[in-house]
Structure formats: structure tokens, C-alpha cells
Amino acid sequence: MFRRISSVLAVIVLGLLAAVPVFAAPGQPTFGAAIYADGVAWGTKGTTALPNPEGAAGSFDKLYIFTNGATGQLAVSEAGPGNPSYNGGRWETWTATWNQDTDVVVKSETDLLVYVDSGALTIHIGSPDDHPAYFQCPLLPVKD
Numbered sequence: 001m002f003r004r005i006s007s008v009l010a011v012i013v014l015g016l017l018a019a020v021p022v023f024a025a026p027g028q029p030t031f032g033a034a035i036y037a038d039g040v041a042w043g044t045k046g047t048t049a050l051p052n053p054e055g056a057a058g059s060f061d062k063l064y065i066f067t068n069g070a071t072g073q074l075a076v077s078e079a080g081p082g083n084p085s086y087n088g089g090r091w092e093t094w095t096a097t098w099n100q101d102t103d104v105v106v107k108s109e110t111d112l113l114v115y116v117d118s119g120a121l122t123i124h125i126g127s128p129d130d131h132p133a134y135f136q137c138p139l140l141p142v143k144d
Contacts, residue, residue, distance in 0.1 A: 031043040031140060031141070031142060031143035032142065033074060034074060034075070035074055035075045035076070035077050035080075035139060036074050036075070036076045036077065036106070036107040036108065037076075037077035037078075037080025037081070037083070037108075037139060038077075038082070038083055038108055039107045039108045040080060040107075041107075041142050042077075042081075042139035042140060042141070042142060043139070043140040043141065043143070044089075044137045044139055044140060045137055045138060045140065046135065046137040047135075047136050047137055047138075048135065048136050049132035049134065049135045050090065050132070050134040050135055051134065052133065052134060053092075053134060059087055059090060060087055060090045060091055060092040060134060061077055061078040061079050061086065061087045061090065061091055061092070062077070062078040062092055062109070063075050063076070063077050063078070063092065063093050063094065064076045064077075064094045064095075064096040064109070064112060064123060065094070065095060065096065065127065065128050065131060066096045066097070067095060067096070067097045067128050068098050069096075069098045069102055069104070069105075070102060070103045070105045072105050073105050073106065076096070076106055076107065076108065076109060076112055077109070077139070079109075080139050081139055088138070089136055089137050089139060090135075090136050091134065091136070091137065092125070092133065092134055093125075093126065093127040093128075093131050093132070093133055093134070093135075094123050094124065094125055094126070095123065095124055095125075095126055095127065095128045096112065096121055096122070096123050097121070097122050097123075098120065098121055099119065099120055099121065099122055100120060102120070106121075
């Protein structure tokens with residue numbers, strides 16, 4: 001009985017993996033700054049787009065992707081490594097748009113929400129451009 005259940009589960013998992021499109025081309029991770037999390041710049045390696053979690057979005061961290069703003073602005077994560085709330089690199093994309101010209105570089109969700117509360121920045125769930133709504137990519141230490 002155990003073997004039969006294991007076999008069925010293996011077939012389901014393989015089917016799901018085959019159905020999930022690849023988010024990034026295979027290759028080496030990017031160790032250059034790509035995402036700010038808790039005030040720290042991190043590198044990353046995009047791996048796969050993920051299906052809609054159907055009500056389990058709590059297992060994802062928000063990743064705010066800016067549509068405009070200061071030169072050098074990276075995407076900003078809700079949490080990163082070392083933060084107990086970090087979900088290991090599973091992301092739900094949010095769009096962040098400045099309502100005015102700015103040279104501010106936001107490096108944490110805490111700072112981002114201050115600008116949202118002031119009306120200077122607008123956020124909404126969903127992905128700008130062609131980014132997947134849910135995806136997985138780990139945060140890696142930046143190497144110069």
C-alpha cells in the first residue's frame with residue numbers, strides 16, 4: 001500500500017514540475033545586487049514560475065517591483081535571510097510606482113510602507129510587465 005501511494009505521489013509531483021514554466025534560463029546565479037531585503041542587497045538565481053497558491057499566499061514573501069524611480073532602485077522584498085518571516089525565496093509580485101519624481105532608493109519594506117502611507121508611492125498586487133505573479137528564487141550573498 002505504501003509503495004502504491006508513493007508511486008502515485010511521485011507521478012503527481014513530476015506532472016506538476018513538468019507543467020510549471022521555467023522562469024530563468026539555466027546557468028550560474030547572479031551574485032550582483034538584484035533585490036533589497038531588510039536593507040541589504042542580495043544576489044539571486046531565478047528558478048521557476050509557480051502556480052497561484054489558491055489562498056496560501058502566506059507562504060510567499062511580497063516582492064515589490066518598481067516601475068519608475070531613482071537610478072539604482074532594485075526590487076524590494078518583504079523579508080530576507082535571517083528574518084524569521086522569510087519564506088526561503090518564494091515570491092508574490094507587487095507593483096510599486098512613485099507618484100512623483102524622486103531620487104530616493106528604497107531598501108526595505110518598512111521604508112517602502114512609509115512612502116505608501118505618505119501618498120508618495122502606490123503599490124498593488126500583481127506583476128508589472130512580463131514578470132510571473134508567483135515564482136521561486138533564492139537570495140544569495142552579493143559578491144564583488
